[in-house]
Amino acid sequence: DTEVTQTPKHLVMGMTNKKSLKCEQHMGHRAMYWYKQKAKKPPELMFVYSYEKLSINESVPSRFSPECPNSSLLNLHLHALQPEDSALYLCASSQDLATYEQYFGPGTRLTVT
Amino acid sequence: AQKITQTQPGMFVQEKEAVTLDCTYDTSDQSYGLFWYKQPSSGEMIFLIYQGSYDEQNATEGRYSLNFQKARKSANLVISASQLGDSAMYFCAMRGGGSGGGADGLTFGKGTHLIIQP
Numbered sequence: 001d002t003e004v005t006q007t008p009k010h011l012v013m014g015m016t017n018k019k020s021l022k023c024e025q026h027m028g029h030r031a032m033y034w035y036k037q038k039a040k041k042p043p044e045l046m047f048v049y050s051y052e053k054l055s056i057n058e059s060v061p062s063r064f065s066p067e068c069p070n071s072s073l074l075n076l077h078l079h080a081l082q083p084e085d086s087a088l089y090l091c092a093s094s095q096d097l098a099t100y101e102q103y104f105g106p107g108t109r110l111t112v113t
Numbered sequence: 114a115q116k117i118t119q120t121q122p123g124m125f126v127q128e129k130e131a132v133t134l135d136c137t138y139d140t141s142d143q144s145y146g147l148f149w150y151k152q153p154s155s156g157e158m159i160f161l162i163y164q165g166s167y168d169e170q171n172a173t174e175g176r177y178s179l180n181f182q183k184a185r186k187s188a189n190l191v192i193s194a195s196q197l198g199d200s201a202m203y204f205c206a207m208r209g210g211g212s213g214g215g216a217d218g219l220t221f222g223k224g225t226h227l228i229i230q231p
Contacts, residue, residue, distance in 0.1 A: 033218050035218070035219075037156075042204055042221035042222060043158070043219070045217070048217070048218055056217060088156050090158060092158075092219075100146030100148075100165070100208045101148075101160065101163055102148075102208075102219060103160060104150075105157070106155070106156060107158075109156065
């Protein structure tokens with residue numbers, strides 16, 4: 001099973017809302033990642049978790065708050081977002097940080113109104 | 114810092130022809146990995162093929178092969194016998210050793226939009 005799942009598939013939220021994106025994998029991977037992809041652009045790394053600890057934060061604004069409650073689950077909490085935060089949010093996982101191959105989920109399409 | 118360059122924003126190819134998608138990279142890492150991903154309009158990033166910097170043989174996965182020329186820092190993707198379902202965005206990506214000794218996230222090129230025509 002090489003599946004990474006993400007929920008919801010689509011999300012529309014207002015600028016004052018609080019919402020969360022969820023990512024789950026059951027491959028026993030210990031590294032998980034959040035990427036942001038704007039339309040017609042490549043994905044950009046946001047956060048890296050390794051063994052449930054935040055390893056990399058690529059200078060992401062505090063309105064994005066990641067959380068890794070256990071080795072299978074990665075959340076991205078959203079609060080007070082701006083319309084320019086509308087994008088496809090992709091989650092990925094790898095066996096660990098030393099393993100290069102990453103498996104991606106289908107993404108959540110976020111629209112901020 | 115790592116950089117990936119894909120110089121073909123879009124390509125039109127006739128069905129059943131072979132396709133070569135170009136990718137060059139720049140890195141100061143000795144150990145790194147190179148990837149190709151396919152992204153259909155649905156958005157999912159589908160892993161196609163991987164080449165490690167120390168691998169002496171070019172990687173192959175079914176109809177996909179990676180033409181790795183280390184001295185030229187190029188990692189072109191070759192798709193043999195293209196199919197209509199190959200129409201998608203294709204990203205070349207790299208992952209290096211990282212300054213902290215562990216690998217970082219992926220660095221992507223800008224992508225090539227491939228359209229296969231019947």
